[in-house]
Amino acid sequence: MPGETIGVGFIGYGWIARAHAHALHTLNHIRPLARRVRLVSIAGRSANLVEPVARELGFERWTTRWEDVVIDKEVDVLANLAANEVHAPASIAALELRKPVLCEKPLGLDAAESYRMLVCARRTGVTSACGFNYRYVPAVRIMRDLAAAGALGELRHYRGVYLQDWMAAERPSQRLDRGGAVLDYSHIVDLLRHLAGEPLSVSAYVTSFASEAEDAYAAALRLPGNAVGTLEASRFATGWKGRQRIELNGSEGSAWWDMEDPNRLHVFFVKDEREGLGGFRDVIATQPEHPFAHQWWAPGHVLGWQESFVHQWRDFLTAVLENRAVDPRQASFEDGYEAAVVCDAILLSAREGRRVEIHETRAEGRNRENGGTT
CATH class of the missing domain: 3.30.360.10 (Dihydrodipicolinate Reductase; domain 2)
Structure with missing residues (x-):
């Protein structure tokens, strides 16, 4: 990651994007990192809505396609703050390009999707985190x-x-x-x-x-x-x-x-x-x-x-700059997957009206059973 700055791209422009942008601006002014954070590009579904948000939050450009942010050569790190159904495809696409990802919760729509994201993060070895800011x-x-x-x-x-x-x-x-x-x-x-x-x-x-x-x-x-x-x-x-x-x-x-x-x-x-x-x-x-x-x-x-986001981003970007996994006390993609396993078990228990063992909703091995790979 050459240069004197860290280029960050956002997917999503709702209220949670304001919290993340506030945190990154704060990092530049209070005990800044070794490299200044630069807000490069933000994607949103509506041009009429994302354009004013981009100006307000200090992004250099905006787009209505999340793919544009992922492939942007000036975006070093992706903040995936989009609708839940965009978490998996956009995060996986960024990881495949070896771009670190901080993905908001929930990691995926279910344990199976979250597990695919975790497998990609493990395989690429790229720094990743799930947005459990508390x-x-x-x-x-x-x-x-x-x-x-x-x-x-x-x-x-x-x-x-x-x-x-x-x-x-x-x-x-x-x-x-x-x-x-x-x-x-x-x-x-x-x-x-x-x-x-x-x-x-x-x-x-x-x-x-x-x-x-x-x-x-x-x-x-x-x-x-x-x-x-x-x-x-x-x-x-x-x-x-x-x-x-x-x-x-x-x-x-x-x-x-x-x-x-x-x-x-x-x-x-x-x-x-x-x-x-x-x-x-x-x-x-x-x-x-x-x-x-x-x-x-x-x-x-x-x-x-809002300061919880500042702490989260400081630790995440420090891990990015040091090219390592996040601290065990920060939520990783593995933590996002494990939370999804529990959430799936809650839904399964309610649907079937019985006690569910948590291991019943784990995704490991399911793809192999269906003729695929994990």
């Missing part, structure tokens, strides 16, 4: 570190809730991609794996209120060590604009976090209660020793949702 919230990172260090003891429960109401209000400007509540809110599936380990089985109920895809679901999962996980998501939870709550309960303590108060982690330790200091304590994740704090302001000056 791994990059400082409070969530602290939560993971506490669990990994055993500070919460033996895991007993994981709870993941994601509630919004954007489908309850009539918003015709918001296009529905292929997918539904299970795929759209797969962040809580990824965080389950990230914080609590690989689920073993699931029993789920899915329902629809006003669309062809699932609008809400609830699932109970068996986790390692006889722990239990619960997932709940809805696009019709009136009053909730972005309620995402993650909770871990262990034998020695608990921790929970809510996206609507992103800097605050609530932590409880059993040993404190034994010493007469029971109850949850609040940790404001802005201290110098906290994750990512050194990149920002003085202690006590809070960060927002």
Whole structure:
């Protein structure tokens, strides 16, 4: 990747593109990388819509064909932020040209498609990542570190809730991609794996209120060590604009976090209660020793949702410049595939009305069984 800049191309021009563009502009001004980021080209379905977005976000050019961005010789890195059905073809095309890809979640439309993307990433050896940005919230990172260090003891429960109401209000400007509540809110599936380990089985109920895809679901999962996980998501939870709550309960303590108060982690330790200091304590994740704090302001000056994208892009582009895989704490294509396996198991359980073992929806070997290759 010669030159003094990194040329980035976007596929997709919706609101999430603004978050990614904001992150990349921020990287150029706050602790910049060894090479400045350059926004080269952006693709969108509508010329009337993508042109003003390109100007607003600072892209040099725009197109209505995602293929133009992929083959652009000045695009070194692809941000695939398009509709879900474009994730696989565009990402695979870029990887085949040995261009690193950061693909928004969900990785593919299902486990089989996600697995094809993973196989391509493995074969080409090109840096790739899946856009599970909540791994990059400082409070969530602290939560993971506490669990990994055993500070919460033996895991007993994981709870993941994601509630919004954007489908309850009539918003015709918001296009529905292929997918539904299970795929759209797969962040809580990824965080389950990230914080609590690989689920073993699931029993789920899915329902629809006003669309062809699932609008809400609830699932109970068996986790390692006889722990239990619960997932709940809805696009019709009136009053909730972005309620995402993650909770871990262990034998020695608990921790929970809510996206609507992103800097605050609530932590409880059993040993404190034994010493007469029971109850949850609040940790404001802005201290110098906290994750990512050194990149920002003085202690006590809070960060927002958008900074998680800055952290994500910094780590991803650092891996690109060093020509290596992303850090294990960042979501790779493998993590995107594993999340898709769980999502498929949730849908299969709801469809067939039974408990599903997670391994039932794995895609490895399926192509060979059908006479193809993996």
